[in-house]
Amino acid sequence: MSVLSANRFSLFMVALLGFVVTMLSAPADAQVTAFRQAVAENAARDEALAEFYRARDFEGIWTGTTSRDRARRNALLGAFADAGDHGLPTADYDPDRIMAQLQAADTPAEKGAMEVYLSQLFLQYARDVQTGILRPGAVVSAIKRDVPYRGRLALITAFERSSPAGFLASLPPSSPEYARLLREKLRLERLLAEGGWGAPVPGGRLETGASGPAVVALRDRLVRMGYMNRSATQVYDAAIQAGVQRFQQAHGLNPDGIVGEGTLRAINVPAQTRLQSVIVAMERERWMNRPRGSRHIWVNLTDFHAIIMDNDNPTFVTRSVIGARDSDRQSPEFSDVMEFMVINPSWYVPRSIITKEYLPMLQRNPNAVSHIEITDSRGRRINRGAVDFSQYNRSNFPYSMRQPPSRGNALGLVKFMFPNQYNIYLHDTPAKNLFSRQTRTFSHGCIRLNDPFEFAYELLSRQTSDPQGFFHSRLDTGRETRVDLEDPVPVHIVYRTAFTHTTGQLNFREDVYGRDARIWRALANEGVAVRAIGG
Known part of the structure; x- marks a missing residue:
């Protein structure tokens, strides 16, 4: 608890004493019955709380006179007093307002309503500080993050059985970055x-x-x-x-x-x-409130780098090129697991590129993009001269396109795969000149690496004593070769305009998208x- 909160907290205790005295003034049996009925009625609109209170015969956890009840109240109000430190909406968790409401609750029915209200506030606070205020995909559709929301019933049940202050302190992300x-x-x-x-x-x-x-x-x-x-x-x-x-x-x-x-x-x-950027970064960190992996790949789109991290320390860093600023080419944000790399990859052209970019070129000239094969549904190469491309549009074009392995391949000589529905991966590129730019937004969404061979060596170093020799023995064949990672590596594609170095240095980047x-x-x-x- 901050120093500012401590001064206010002493006032809470005085007010709470008055609240407890009021609770003791009514006949005990009648008060308990009316209180429990009020709890049941107010919790009925919330499935998780209805089940929670039903399991404990509608006994309260906040508004009673036991030392456990007092500990829970004190811990909750203390956490609320510090809500602003975490960049939460302080008006939702104003301790002074909540104390005034507690003091104003005179009847058993009002106390029962207050009991349920405090549980609702606890659950809202727990979610806000643990997994974020916003649902990311509803704000930015390109954020495909799987937020680790906790079950509300399990959350309040665990809280009731735990040390209140310790439980609340454990809710925010425990990551060093947070x-x-x-x-x-x-x-x-x-x-x-x-x-x-x-x-x-x-x-x-x-x-x-x-x-x-x-x-x-x-x-x-x-x-x-x-x-x-x-x-x-x-x-x-x-x-x-x-x-x-x-x-x-x-x-x-x-x-x-x-x-x-x-x-x-x-x-x-x-x-x-x-x-503001720091507060946004904290919200983003809450969306990722789960272990990243002792070894993981961290791609901060705004920083134009891909990093291999080991125990919160960067062990390999390379420049990256990310998706262009056009809305249909921006790189999405998500996490997945890298399972394998492909050396000498073919490039299977995404349909969006085929129909938006290549089809108009083929309609003007059937021999356009001649370095790319056009194949039918069975994978057979077709004769361009025998096709009237003018009869096709984006919805009915029946062919696929593939660029065979080569140094001029759009994916370069290696790609790193974490299979996902967005068809995003990390890869080499023949367009090396783009890495000298300060702002590197040029791809169709995938992440291009400046040092893909060295990136591969580092990943392979965990499973072979000669990663460079192993890699080049496959590369030199010229054949498309899949190499599985014995220990798959989590990949996190993120977007942080404010972030810290492991030394604590605060960094800022342009909000490119x-x-x-x-x-x-x-x-x-x-x-x-x-x-x-x-x-």
Whole structure:
């Protein structure tokens, strides 16, 4: 519990004492009967709570006078007092309002209604802090995440049998990333109470040797952001250059130490906006509140990298190209398990590409895209000259298309498979020039890797003493070869505009698909707000 919450909590205890005294004032038997009837009536509208209270003969768990009841009330109100720390809608969990309602409950019927209401609040809070406020696919259809929702009856039953404070403390994600994001959120909130990052930096290119008011504003802002130590310099010196480079690295920018248009735009993003990104990242982390796998592959779309993680530490990192910004080409977000790789793969062209891109080309010229085979339903190659492509459209085109293994294959020389309904995988590419771009949104949705061979070596290192030799022995045959992973690896394709390095360094990236902006708007509609906290 935060220091702020502790002061308020003492007031809760005084008010609770009055509530308990009121409960004891009525004749015991009549009160118990009327109370249980009220619990039954109020719980009847909620299937999980109706079953829960029926199993305990409609006895309460919150509003009684036992030490267990008091412990549950205290733990719940304490958790509610800290709901804002987790970026939850504080109005839903206002302890002062809830205490006023408790005090106003005079009759057994009102106390029974309050009993059920507290259980409903507990279940809502548990879901919000454990698995998120929003249903992700309802906000952004490209988020295909399987959120690990807990059963409501099992949740309250487990709570009733557990240590209340310990149970509530266990609900938020236990991942190191969530802990680091929470710490950074509280830091930014304290910074906002002190005025944020100060005045924005005036426009214009800034580099070593520059001087004037813009350099002073840049210096002060970098100091407030934590990218350089305090300094009295009014000249763009080595300390400012180093601070700019640290800022650029933390924001996925070219670390050239020069404040150009892109760097200036990122520097002038307000602290409040960055805090919104952190809150969104925490909500996203709650959607993934389950073990990631001691070894897993982490693909943050906004960061344009694919990472092999071992026990929360990156052991291999490579640049990636992701889906283009067009709505039908954006890479989806989901988790699955990588089971095998294919060396010298064929490319079986997705039907969406066939009908949207290749069919119009074939209608103009039957010999277009000649490097790709056209096959019938039995896999037999057809004679292009014998087909009138003009008679077909997107709905009735009867053929498939396949590009055989080659160095020019659209998938390159290796692809990494985690079979999924979205037909998304990681793969090599002959278009190596795209990896030098800062923003790499060019694919049809799959994830292209800059270092696919090295990625394969790292994956194979767990099952062969010579992963490089093994890989090339299959590659050199030129034949399509499937290689199973003896230990399949979880793959998480995520989208984080705010994330931390394992060292704790907070990073930000561009919202390339605009998804986090939509999530923030949805959170705000649920009552989530940016706050500034002192002390």
